[in-house]
Amino acid sequence: MNKMKKKETQLPFRLNILFFIVFLLFSILIMQLGVVQILNGADFQEEIDRTIKDTTKIPVPRGKIYDRNHQVVVDNKPKYSITYTPAKGIQAADKLEVAENLAKYISMDSEDYINGITDRNKQEYWYLKNKEEADSRLSEEESADLDNAQQYNTILNRITNEELLDLSKQDLEVIAIKKELDKAYSLTPQIVKNEDVTSEEYARVAEHLGELPGINATTDWDRDYPFEDTFSSLLGSITSQEQGILADKEQYYLTRGYSRNDRVGRSGLEEYYEDILRGRKEQIQYTTTKNGRVVDTKTIVEGERGKDLVLTIDMExxxxxxxxxxxxxxxxxxxxxxxxxxxxxxxxxxxxxxxxxxxxxxxxxxxxxxxxxxxxxxxxxxxxxxxxxxxxxxxxxxxxxxxxxxxxxxxxxxxxxxxxxxxxxxxxxxxxxxxxxxxxxxxxxxxxxxxxxxxxxxxxxxxxxxxxxxxxxxxxxxxxxxxxxxxxxxxxxxxxxxxxxxxxxxxxxxxxxxxxxxxxxxxxxxxxxxxxxxxxxxxxxxxxxxxxxxxxxxxxxxxxxxxxxxxxxxxxxxxxxxxxxxxxxxxxxxxxxxxxxxxxxxxxxxxxxxxxxxxxxxxxxxxxxxxxxxxxxxxxxxxxxxxxxxxxxxxxxxxxxxxxxxxxxxxxxxxxxxxxxxxxxxxxxxxxxxxxx
The missing domain is CATH 3.40.710.10 (DD-peptidase/beta-lactamase superfamily)
Structure with missing residues (x-):
């Protein structure tokens, strides 16, 4: 009888010890969470911001086209290309900085680029370079009656022709570059220049990629026709990257993994066999800092150019x-x-x-x-x-x-x-x-x-x-x-x-x-x-x-x-x-x-x-x-x-x-x-x- 009473008194004591230990563990955990949240929270958040991971899909060359005797009818001709892949949340001022730095290494003074610059492009550039002066031209009373877009347009309209005429040739080249940067979609490569990129330009850009966030020196391609005009009207054509996917089929292409600036077959056999010729895009994962600087890259899907077509046509x-x-x-x-x-x-x-x-x-x-x-x-x-x-x-x-x-x-x-x-x-x-x-x-x-x-x-x-x-x-x-x-x-x-x-x-x-x-x-x-x-x-x-x-x-x-x-x-x-x-x-x-x-x-x-x-x-x-x-x-x-x-x-x-x-x-x-x-x-x-x- 006495032994049973003794066991009953020992049991609550052991439970009390167990409860005390659990209490201590929870207390330590709460204190640690407090330390992480209060003392080290900013450091950990900075680390998170420093390692943003995004995946970019890189287009691959299209498949070739051969005749029945295995002669190449349509080939891919490589060429140098300068591209821009913007990070998420990139701002206009950031793009301008990239454009100004890139202008040190490539030339954009050809007529095609310069003649393509509109007054609106010039106004937006002048605004970014003279923001305080431009904003002062709109009074607080005027601003009260306008939404943000209306305010911005009003300010741009108050930039004078004389001010735009003062823009230098170097300014115009920067504008031409920024115009191409503005076309880019987030995490989608946009060609900045791929016509007449010299080997010197390619090398200079490749050497300074660290100071050009989002810019890459790579190899692009054009379609090449060894038989020139023969059979060309039935082979068809593809869009340029400036044109991208066809506007009237935009949803069709987007739901099939295309980006807006992807080149697609626009006519003929290039269009009919698009699914075969397009290939599999290479997928690259970028780890970037908060300001867009790439700190690591990893290929997660190997690219593969499109499959080749062998035609029934005898080109001879x-x-x-x-x-x-x-x-x-x-x-x-x-x-x-x-x-x-x-x-x-x-x-x-x-x-x-x-x-x-x-x-x-x-x-x-x-x-x-x-x-x-x-x-x-x-x-x-x-x-x-x-x-x-x-x-x-x-x-x-x-x-x-x-x-x-x-x-x-x-x-x-x-x-x-x-x-x-x-x-x-x-x-x-x-x-x-x-x-x-x-x-x-x-x-x-x-x-x-x-x-x-x-x-x-x-x-x-x-x-x-x-x-x-x-x-x-x-x-x-x-x-x-x-x-x-x-x-x-x-x-x-x-x-x-x-x-x-x-x-x-x-x-x-x-x-x-x-x-x-x-x-x-x-x-x-x-x-x-x-x-x-x-x-x-x-x-x-x-x-x-x-x-x-x-x-x-x-x-x-x-x-x-x-x-x-x-x-x-x-x-x-x-x-x-x-x-x-x-x-x-x-x-x-x-x-x-x-x-x-x-x-x-x-x-x-x-x-x-x-x-x-x-x-x-x-x-x-x-x-x-x-x-x-x-x-x-x-x-x-x-x-x-x-x-x-x-x-x-x-x-x-x-x-x-x-x-x-x-x-x-x-x-x-x-x-x-x-x-x-x-x-x-x-x-x-x-x-x-x-x-x-």
């Missing part, structure tokens, strides 16, 4: 096609300069009909005033024209599949005279022709019979009205669209036109539609159309990109394949193969048989070509007067039995028949000749190389 062949198109355009215009005064463009597209790989896309424009040529290959996708008889293959196939004609059926080719409609006829009366003859000889009348029958008229009588179902126009368009005529081709490019679609579905217009003289189509659509016929009715998507390659450190080699572009079949035309075969035979006869409309240029060629010619009536207006012109077109492919190349050519607004040069035939003939000549030379080189090995 592309150069030759450009030359052919330009020479034939020049020859045509100079042969009859007055009659061809409206001829300005010639366009050509060359494609592999089985894969959709584009081998060459050419456009040449002639300015009659300056007498100079320019590369306008983009017009092959942007400009649509009446194609004329080149589309008659689609018309005949529409006739087969709609059931209004049968293979081998004949009609008598004589002028068609429908009441209320101008007389329509072929280029000459051809007599009795069947479907294959109609293609070979380019009979308009045969196509008119197909159109009339699709519209419901089987008993045409000269001078009488005809029955016509308005839905027949759209029915024929539906057949055409299976070949890519009147719809998007699916090409990997930011924009392509689909052409004009007529809005008056009446009999006369349908007859015109059947011979390619109503709706309009682009050269790319025409190339896809003939490629589809050559490829047994399989319509494949045309494409510029062959493959994507990962970048490698070496500047002179391609990296491993990242992605291939496979052949994509968009559709198989819903037509009997035997009917497609019959149109293919008709196209062969056009090019290879005596009397064929292109036989003069292609008969006897050992590469076994096939295709279709076209002439469409067109008009232009000069001083309010309508003048008749013609569009000359040609589509074709070779070899006929195993096609590996298809092409389309159009030259709009040529002179009339009596004055014209056969520009479409000459371009088409020279394109095929050149393609097979290059192929033969390469095969011989390959054979000799293998023999040596």
């Amino acid at each position: 062949f592309q150069k030759e096609v450009d030359k052919i198109v330009r020479e034939e355009l020049e020859t045509t215009i100079k042969k009859h300069p007055y009659q061809h005064r409206f001829l300005q463009d010639a366009l050509a597209v060359v494609i592999n009909p089985k894969t959709g790989e584009l081998l060459a896309v050419s456009g040449q424009h002639y300015d009659h005033k300056s007498e100079k040529f320019s590369n306008t290959a983009f017009k092959a996708l942007y400009d649509a024209h009446r194609p004329g008889s080149t589309i008659k293959g689609a018309t005949v196939l529409a006739g087969y599949e709609s059931g209004v004609i049968t293979p081998g059926q004949s009609f008598y080719d004589a002028p068609i005279n429908i009441y209320g409609t101008p007389v329509k006829k072929s280029w000459r009366n051809l007599g009795l022709v069947n479907d294959s003859d109609a293609l070979k000889l380019s009979s308009n009348v045969y196509m008119f019979y197909i159109a009339m029958r699709m519209g419901g008229e089987y008993n045409y009588q000269s001078g009488k009205k005809i029955a016509f179902n308005r839905d027949a126009v759209q029915e024929m368009r539906n057949y055409f669209q299976q070949f890519g005529l009147g719809v998007k081709t699916g090409i990997d490019y930011p924009y392509e036109a689909t052409g004009f679609v007529g809005t008056e579905p009446k009999a006369g217009n349908m007859l015109d539609f059947a011979i390619g003289q109503y709706d309009t189509f682009t050269t790319m659509q025409m190339a896809q159309y003939v490629a589809t016929i050559a490829n047994d009715g399989y319509r494949v998507r045309p494409h510029f990109l062959k493959e994507v390659r990962n970048p490698v450190p070496s500047e002179n080699e391609l990296g491993p394949v990242y992605r291939n572009t496979n052949t994509e079949v968009l559709n198989k035309v819903e037509m009997e193969q035997s009917n497609i075969d019959r149109v293919q035979e008709g196209f062969r006869r056009v090019f290879q048989e005596t009397g064929g409309t292109a036989a003069t240029y292609f008969k006897g060629k050992d590469y076994n070509p096939a295709g279709k010619t076209g002439t469409a009536e067109n008009e232009v207006f000069e001083d309010g007067v309508k003048i008749d012109t013609e569009n000359l077109s040609l589509v074709g492919y070779a070899p006929y039995d195993e096609p590996e190349i298809a092409f389309a050519v159009i030259a709009p607004h040529t002179g009339k028949v009596s004055q014209r040069h056969p520009i479409h035939h000459k371009i088409g003939e020279r394109i095929l000749d050149t393609y097979f000549d290059i192929k033969e030379d390469r095969d011989e080189e390959k054979f000799e190389k293998e023999a040596e090995e």
Whole structure:
């Protein structure tokens, strides 16, 4: 009993000791916190202020672009650059100090910089240099009625022209530098100078970075084009750093990690493949003092330049096609300069009909005033024209599949005279022709019979009205669209036109539609159309990109394949193969048989070509007067039995028949000749190389 009482008295004593110890520990902790807060607080806060850590993203060079034979088409050319990355909370006076110090080491006296200085820039500079004097020009009574922005603007407006005229050349250089510094966003590098930065300037700035907060001497880059103007209009361009991301797509780019002054593809393939070409930015963490002085840097994400594009284009062949198109355009215009005064463009597209790989896309424009040529290959996708008889293959196939004609059926080719409609006829009366003859000889009348029958008229009588179902126009368009005529081709490019679609579905217009003289189509659509016929009715998507390659450190080699572009079949035309075969035979006869409309240029060629010619009536207006012109077109492919190349050519607004040069035939003939000549030379080189090995 006594032992139990003794234990009970000992327990509270031990608890008291424990409580006392805990009390002492808390007291010591509170005292320590007091010491930190009261005695050392300022020192610790200064240390925190001294070590601000921020991350900056540094742009990297874009990916390169190669042709199908791995020749560099677009490269990156390095150049010296002076940049400015402002810390958070930087003030105008701080930027002015940086600008004044930087002006000691670089020159900004070129006209581009000096002429870009506005009166506002000068006023702001004068204000910072004479703040007390400037502020005294606004009374307290005036200030009471104005907000801060209004006060500032009023003060600037009271700086006199004489005071601004007193600014020295050195002052103007400082202003030019500060103007560039003012463009910078916090933690985002802004180029101050990257045009004509000398090695001496680069070295001086690099040596004095310690007294230039936020300034860096680095290497920037420009796009370089080894083939100069060749294919340039389709490659597109990128923005300058001054332009930065495109204003109309600002949110799109900002949400994808871009900075406002990042350069982006603004047109062409540079724009379409921006996500691939842009690369991964390098991320650098800066530790800075409160006044912006960098005390430590660390790379937290390694940068990697953009991936490389390998195109389907053969630049050697592309150069030759450009030359052919330009020479034939020049020859045509100079042969009859007055009659061809409206001829300005010639366009050509060359494609592999089985894969959709584009081998060459050419456009040449002639300015009659300056007498100079320019590369306008983009017009092959942007400009649509009446194609004329080149589309008659689609018309005949529409006739087969709609059931209004049968293979081998004949009609008598004589002028068609429908009441209320101008007389329509072929280029000459051809007599009795069947479907294959109609293609070979380019009979308009045969196509008119197909159109009339699709519209419901089987008993045409000269001078009488005809029955016509308005839905027949759209029915024929539906057949055409299976070949890519009147719809998007699916090409990997930011924009392509689909052409004009007529809005008056009446009999006369349908007859015109059947011979390619109503709706309009682009050269790319025409190339896809003939490629589809050559490829047994399989319509494949045309494409510029062959493959994507990962970048490698070496500047002179391609990296491993990242992605291939496979052949994509968009559709198989819903037509009997035997009917497609019959149109293919008709196209062969056009090019290879005596009397064929292109036989003069292609008969006897050992590469076994096939295709279709076209002439469409067109008009232009000069001083309010309508003048008749013609569009000359040609589509074709070779070899006929195993096609590996298809092409389309159009030259709009040529002179009339009596004055014209056969520009479409000459371009088409020279394109095929050149393609097979290059192929033969390469095969011989390959054979000799293998023999040596």
